[in-house]
Amino acid sequence: MAAEPHLRSGTDFSISPIVAVYEALWRPIGYFIASKHSFPKDVDRIASLIQRKHGLILDLACGPGTFTRRIARLAPESIVIGFDLSAQMLERAVRLTRKERLRNVYYIRGSALSLPFKAGSFDAVTCCGALQLFRDQDQAVSEIARVLKMQGDFVCQTTLGPRKPPLWIRMADRMLKFGYFYLDDLKERLYRFNFDLQAEERSNINYIFRAAKSG
Numbered sequence: 001m002a003a004e005p006h007l008r009s010g011t012d013f014s015i016s017p018i019v020a021v022y023e024a025l026w027r028p029i030g031y032f033i034a035s036k037h038s039f040p041k042d043v044d045r046i047a048s049l050i051q052r053k054h055g056l057i058l059d060l061a062c063g064p065g066t067f068t069r070r071i072a073r074l075a076p077e078s079i080v081i082g083f084d085l086s087a088q089m090l091e092r093a094v095r096l097t098r099k100e101r102l103r104n105v106y107y108i109r110g111s112a113l114s115l116p117f118k119a120g121s122f123d124a125v126t127c128c129g130a131l132q133l134f135r136d137q138d139q140a141v142s143e144i145a146r147v148l149k150m151q152g153d154f155v156c157q158t159t160l161g162p163r164k165p166p167l168w169i170r171m172a173d174r175m176l177k178f179g180y181f182y183l184d185d186l187k188e189r190l191y192r193f194n195f196d197l198q199a200e201e202r203s204n205i206n207y208i209f210r211a212a213k214s215g
Contacts, residue, residue, distance in 0.1 A: 042157065042206070046128055047071045049155045049199060049210045053078055055123030058147065060112055061085075061130030065093030065105070071126065072097075072105045078123075082107045083115070113139045117147045124153040131158045132181050138189065145193045148213045154195060158186070160207045180205060 043066060050057065053075035059068040062082035072080045082105065084090050090107045097105045110116055112127075113136055125144050134140040144154055161180035186207075190197060195211035202208075 042208070043067060043070050045201070046126065046155060046157050046208060047074045049153070049208070050075065050124045050126065051153050051210070052123040055079075055149075056121060057081070058083060058115075058117075058122045058125045060125055060127040060144065061133075062093060062107070063089045063130075065090075065096055065107070067126060067128050068093060068105060068107075069097055069100055069102060072102045076104060078104060080105050083110060083112070085109065085111055113143060115143045115147050119146050120149045121147050122152060123149055124155065126155045128157040129159075131156055138193075141189055141193045141195075145195065145213055150213055150215070152213050153198075154211045154213065155209070156211075157206070157208045159205045160186070160202065161205060181207075183207070 046067060047070045050071065054077045057071060057075060057078050057080045059065075059071060059080060059082045062068045062084045063086070065082050068080055068082035072078070082090070082093055084093075084107075087109055090109055093107055097107075108116070112130075112134055125148055127140075127144070131137065131140060148154065159180040160183050187197065190211050194214050196214045198210045198212050200207070200209040
């Protein structure tokens with residue numbers, strides 16, 4: 001689809017310095033603390049896990065579009081929709097997408113707890129670094145399952161913690177507010193919403209998985 005990437009909104013938003021700090025410092029540092037990997041390495045790994053690269057892909061809680069743009073490059077025959085609640089993050093994403101001359105990307109503002117899409121709309125949904133932060137995680141996973149096609153991919157990066165986290169995890173969470181799941185609780189939640197775990201990788205507290213929507 002040869003169209004300029006755009007944000008569905010009638011208002012122009014200025015770019016907050018917070019957005020630039022988030023993109024340049026917070027997320028790369030947070031990823032290194034969580035996984036001991038470089039941020040670009042995890043971006044590429046997460047994007048590569050998407051099996052269906054010829055359809056409609058939703059990047060949920062996309063922020064400034066870091067994953068969105070990488071997915072769009074790896075899946076040039078797909079349409080990739082970046083979705084986020086923050087207008088400033090999305091405005092930044094639009095500018096960067098235009099700068100990279102990507103024509104298969106669109107951005108929409110809204111809540112992950114009430115996605116404005118019909119059931120079975122997407123071939124894949126990604127959610128990177130945000131699932132553990134949603135105030136209603138069951139509702140978020142339910143919405144992801146609803147908008148995915150049968151056997152569609154849910155590719156996610158999140159953080160895990162032990163039942164009794166050591167001091168360094170508690171301190172890091174207090175400073176960075178990255179949140180975390182207990183692994184057994186997360187897997188139970190995926191099962192409850194009809195997801196079959198297909199692949200998983202864990203490094204330190206960083207957890208990446210791909211799950212397919214089942215019946």
